[in-house]
Amino acid sequence: xxxxxxxxxxxxxxxxxxxxxxxxxxxxxxxxxxxxxxxxxxxxxxxxxxxxxxxxxxxxxxxxxxxxxxxxxxxxxxxxxxxxxxxxxxxxxxxxxxxxxxxxxxxxxxxxxxxxxxxxxxxxxxxxxxxxxxxxxxxxxxxxxxxxxxxxxxxxxxxxxxxxxxxxxxxxxxxxxxxxxxxxxxxxxxxxxxxxxxxxxxxxxxxxxxxxxxxxxxxxxxxxxxxxxxxxxxxxxxxxxxxxxxxxxxxxxxxxxxxxxxxxxxxxxxxxxxxxxxxxxxxxxxxxxxxxxxxxxxxxxxxxxxxxxxxxxxxxxxxxxxxxx
Amino acid sequence: xxxxxxxxxxxxxxxxxxxxxxxxxxxxxxxxxxxxxxxxxxxxxxxxxxxxxxxxxxxxxxxxxxxxxxxxxxxxxxxxxxxxxxxxxxxxxxxxxxxxxxxxxxxxxxxxxxxxxxxxxxxxxxxxxxxxxxxxxxxxxxxxxxxxxxxxxxxxxxxxxxxxxxxxxxxxxxxxxxxxxxxxxxxxxxxxxxxxxxxxxxxxxxxxxxxxxxxxxxxxxxxxxxxxxxxxxxxxxxxxxxxxxxxxxxxxxxxxxxxxxxxxx
Numbered sequence: 001x002x003x004x005x006x007x008x009x010x011x012x013x014x015x016x017x018x019x020x021x022x023x024x025x026x027x028x029x030x031x032x033x034x035x036x037x038x039x040x041x042x043x044x045x046x047x048x049x050x051x052x053x054x055x056x057x058x059x060x061x062x063x064x065x066x067x068x069x070x071x072x073x074x075x076x077x078x079x080x081x082x083x084x085x086x087x088x089x090x091x092x093x094x095x096x097x098x099x100x101x102x103x104x105x106x107x108x109x110x111x112x113x114x115x116x117x118x119x120x121x122x123x124x125x126x127x128x129x130x131x132x133x134x135x136x137x138x139x140x141x142x143x144x145x146x147x148x149x150x151x152x153x154x155x156x157x158x159x160x161x162x163x164x165x166x167x168x169x170x171x172x173x174x175x176x177x178x179x180x181x182x183x184x185x186x187x188x189x190x191x192x193x194x195x196x197x198x199x200x201x202x203x204x205x206x207x208x209x210x211x212x213x214x215x216x217x218x219x220x221x222x223x224x225x226x227x228x229x230x231x232x233x234x235x236x237x238x239x240x241x242x243x244x245x246x247x248x249x250x251x252x253x254x255x256x257x258x259x260x261x262x263x264x265x266x267x268x269x270x271x272x273x274x275x276x277x278x279x280x281x282x283x284x285x286x287x288x289x290x291x292x293x294x295x296x297x298x299x300x301x302x303x304x305x306x307x308x309x310x311x312x313x314x315x316x317x318x319x320x321x322x323x324x325x
Numbered sequence: 326x327x328x329x330x331x332x333x334x335x336x337x338x339x340x341x342x343x344x345x346x347x348x349x350x351x352x353x354x355x356x357x358x359x360x361x362x363x364x365x366x367x368x369x370x371x372x373x374x375x376x377x378x379x380x381x382x383x384x385x386x387x388x389x390x391x392x393x394x395x396x397x398x399x400x401x402x403x404x405x406x407x408x409x410x411x412x413x414x415x416x417x418x419x420x421x422x423x424x425x426x427x428x429x430x431x432x433x434x435x436x437x438x439x440x441x442x443x444x445x446x447x448x449x450x451x452x453x454x455x456x457x458x459x460x461x462x463x464x465x466x467x468x469x470x471x472x473x474x475x476x477x478x479x480x481x482x483x484x485x486x487x488x489x490x491x492x493x494x495x496x497x498x499x500x501x502x503x504x505x506x507x508x509x510x511x512x513x514x515x516x517x518x519x520x521x522x523x524x525x526x527x528x529x530x531x532x533x534x535x536x537x538x539x540x541x542x543x544x545x546x547x548x549x550x551x552x553x554x555x556x557x558x559x560x561x562x563x564x565x566x567x568x569x570x571x572x573x574x575x576x577x578x579x580x581x582x583x584x585x586x587x588x589x590x
Contacts, residue, residue, distance in 0.1 A: 080414045213428050215415050219408035222375040224483070225401030225429040270417050 003274070006267040010278065014285040018062065021292040022054045026300065052186070060185035061291045061305075062284035063193045064253055065260070067200060067246040069283020071239040072257030073264070073276045074204050077211040078235040079141035085258035086243030089148030089236070092254070093155025094124020095247035096178050100159050103174040104166045113177065114189070114248035120155075121244030125237065127151050140218070144236065180251040180306030182291055189249050196245035201280060203238055208273035211235060215272070253290075253306045255313030256283050262317070286312070326518055327351040327374070327404065327487055332383035334373055342381065343369040345542040351520040351535075353486060356513045358529035359522045360553075361539040362563055367522040370539075371491045374406055387487070401429035405480035409491040409522075416465035419456060419475050423447055426482030446484045454478035454508065470501035477508070487518040494525065506532045530554060530577045538562060554578040 023029045027049060029037070036042040037050030071086045086092070098120020099113055107116065131147035159178075163171050204211075210231050213221045221228050243257060264278040290308040297303055327350065334344040344366045351357040359367050372378045373385055376392065384391050387403050405426070417425075427443045451457050454474045459467065467475060473493060480488060488509070494502040502525075510532050513519045523529050529536065529550075536553040538546045540562045546553045556569045565582055572579040 077415065080412070082414065209428065209431060213425060216425065217408075217411050217414075219372070219375055219377065219406075220411050222377050222397075223401065223406035223408060223480075224425065225396075225398035227397055228377070265415070270415065270421060 003268055006264075006269065006278065007281075010264075010281045010285060014062070014281055014288065017285050017288040017292060018058050021058045021061070021288055021295075022050060024292060024296060025049070025054060056187050056190050057182050057185040057291070058288055059190050060182045060193065060249060061287045063190065063197050064182065064246045064250045065256055065283035065285065065287030066280040067193070067197045067242050067283075068253065068256040068287075069260035069264075069279035069281075070197075070201060070204055070276050071243040071246075072283075073261035073272065073279040074207070074211055074235050074239045075257070076261050077215045077272050077275070078232050078239075079144060080215055080217060081141055081145060082262070083258070084141075084145060085255075086240060087252070087254055087257060088145065088152065089240060090124035090128040090151035090155065091121045091240050091243045092247060092252050093152035093159075094127075095121035095244055096252065097124070097155045097158050097162075099177050099251075100162045100166075100174045103170050103177075104162045106170070114192075117177075117251075118244050118248040121247055122241060124151050124155060125240040125244070128240075129233065129236070141232070144232075176304070177251045178306075179304030180253040180309070181302075182250045182287075182305060183302060185250075193245055193249040196242060197280075200238060200242035200245070201276075204235075204242075204276050205273055207231075207235055207238070208271070208276055211272040211276075251306065253287060253309050255310045255317075256286060259313040259317055260286060326353055326386075326388060327489070327520060328384075328386040328389075329370065329373075330384040330386060332370075332373065332385055333381040334369055334378055335381050336369075336378065341542065343378075343542050344373070344539075346383070347539065347542070347544045348383075349535075349537045349544065349547050351487065351489075351518045353518040354513055354516055355534035356509055356519045356521065356529075356532055357535045357537065358533035359520070359537045359539060360524065360526050360529060361545075363524070365539045365562075366542040367524075367539060368409060368491050369542075371406060371408065371489055371522055374400070374404060374489060375408070376400075398429040401483060401485070403485050404487040404489060405483040405485040406489045407476050407480045407491065407493060409495075411476060413464050413472070416463045418460075419462050419464060419467075420447070420451070420460045422464050422475060423450055423456070423460075423478045423482050426450065426479040427484075429483060447482050450478045450481035453481050453512075455504075469496045470498070473497060473501070473505070477505075481512075486516065487520065488512060489520045489522075491522045492524070493521065494523070494528070502528065526554070526559075527572070527579050530579065531572065531575045550577050554580060 022034050033046050034050060037046045040047055075084045075086060076082055095117040098116040102113055102116035128147045128151045131150060132144045135143050213224050213226055214232060218228050260279045260283040264275055264282055269275045269278050290312055291305050294303040294305050294308045329347050329349055332344055332347050333342050335342040359370060361367050373380055387400060392400050424447050451460055454477045456474050456478050459471055494505050509519045521529060533550060536550050538553050545562055546558055554569055556567060559580060560567055566585060567580055567582045570579050570581050
């Protein structure tokens with residue numbers, strides 16, 4: 001297998017971060033206790049901590065990272081833009097509008113808020129496609145990117161208007177959600193996101209060769225027998241909905257969709273089937289590590305996960321840019 | 326064979342058609358060159374093959390079948406097009422890049438893990454385009470001439486029997502330009518239909534079996550270089566004084582633009 005070091009390294013990182021994240025906390029656990037707890041043996045308190053508190057949180061973080069990583073890899077390739085990421089295309093803004101509107105109307109809770117966020121994100125994605133269509137450059141990835149930026153900016157304005165008139169306690173809830181967190185993870189939310197991520201992964205991996213060809217550009221892709229407009233739209237919708245599902249589960253976790261595919265590319269993976277799969281594992285590892293850092297830095301307080309991923313992501317990205325130039 | 330039959334095409338919101346009632350064929354075993362000034366509709370003729378621009382009326386036939394009635398991949402298995410420009414956003418190893426030419430033959434999960442027929446086609450394309458020494462380099466490290474040859478290798482890997490190239494030698498020096506056209510002539514000799522869009526009249530006159538001169542979307546003349554390259558026609562089309570001389574090496578007609586001298590308003 002090609003790039004064996006990368007696959008072993010990123011998988012090992014995922015497993016190690018996951019174990020560390022389950023071990024660390026108010027009650028530190030040994031590796032032995034973790035294994036016993038996962039299997040359901042031993043001290044009932046430990047079993048409860050591992051099974052209902054820490055494991056779902058770690059798995060949710062993995063799924064969020066995997067979804068965002070795959071979404072970013074597919075979008076960068078199909079839009080032929082190394083700066084494309086799901087959040088740039090209106091997904092985050094739309095999801096935030098959905099959540100904030102729900103909060104402003106007093107609708108909340110673990111069931112309805114994610115649904116509102118998903119609806120908001122899906123709506124924003126459709127508006128982005130519509131704006132691009134009206135602008136006349138449906139097949140031009142730059143127009144799609146600009147449309148996403150415009151929709152995102154509009155969404156931000158709408159959020160501010162909504163928050164300006166909301167009572168402070170609701171504002172706080174909405175803000176916390178916008179900062180991203182997997183603290184509220186339970187097996188139900190894990191199961192939901194798992195479904196989305198698996199379906200998204202299968203469809204994106206199946207389209208991977210098409211994305212390889214789309215990455216050549218409009219005319220060259222058409223020369224190889226692809227309906228560029230239709231294929232591009234399909235990959236875009238798929239990636240955006242996958243990102244929307246992660247946003248619904250964990251709020252806004254920025255920078256993962258942008259940084260992770262670059263990380264995987266620098267390891268030498270170029271074809272999109274490997275790139276998307278590698279981005280899933282690496283993204284999972286990164287978000288698990290970021291969530292661990294969010295808990296470790298200033299206990300017992302937890303820092304917002306989205307802020308941590310950005311704090312890790314920005315310097316890393318600068319190093320990458322430096323290496324490229 | 327590629328055949329344009331009374332083809333009319335228009336860009337969205339454009340008042341004039343970009344291609345207006347054009348009829349000609351690019352048969353197998355020959356090099357057909359489409360020439361004309363900037364904006365004459367040369368590249369549009371190529372875009373119609375890519376189906377990125379719809380045909381308003383007329384028919385574009387590939388092996389006797391209208392391309393609109395064919396699956397896009399089926400068209401790509403029969404006609405390999407090298408568009409004028411291609412940015413190299415995400416560089417690939419050259420061999421992987423050439424392998425993308427097999428896309429029209431791939432399906433579903435098998436894609437990318439090429440079979441033996443694919444391997445053979447890729448190897449052959451790499452040898453034909455003389456890019457074997459580059460096979461393990463990255464497309465980011467190539468010179469302009471190398472990049473162009475690698476793109477042609479990708480098109481050859483498609484295994485089509487028609488090759489269409491839009492301004493393939495624009496940025497190439499004399500040796501690369503000549504080598505490129507020698508390759509086209511050799512491919513035509515092997516049985517390919519080669520259709521080249523170019524503004525380098527003198528170059529294509531030496532290699533093309535047939536010239537097609539277009540101007541403002543319309544076909545002005547078609548035939549052998551000797552038939553098409555006549556001073557009155559070309560002066561009218563290019564709107565510049567010129568004479569036709571004879572190429573001392575090949576004996577084909579050669580265009581020499583004249584100086585108008587300084588003009589003061």
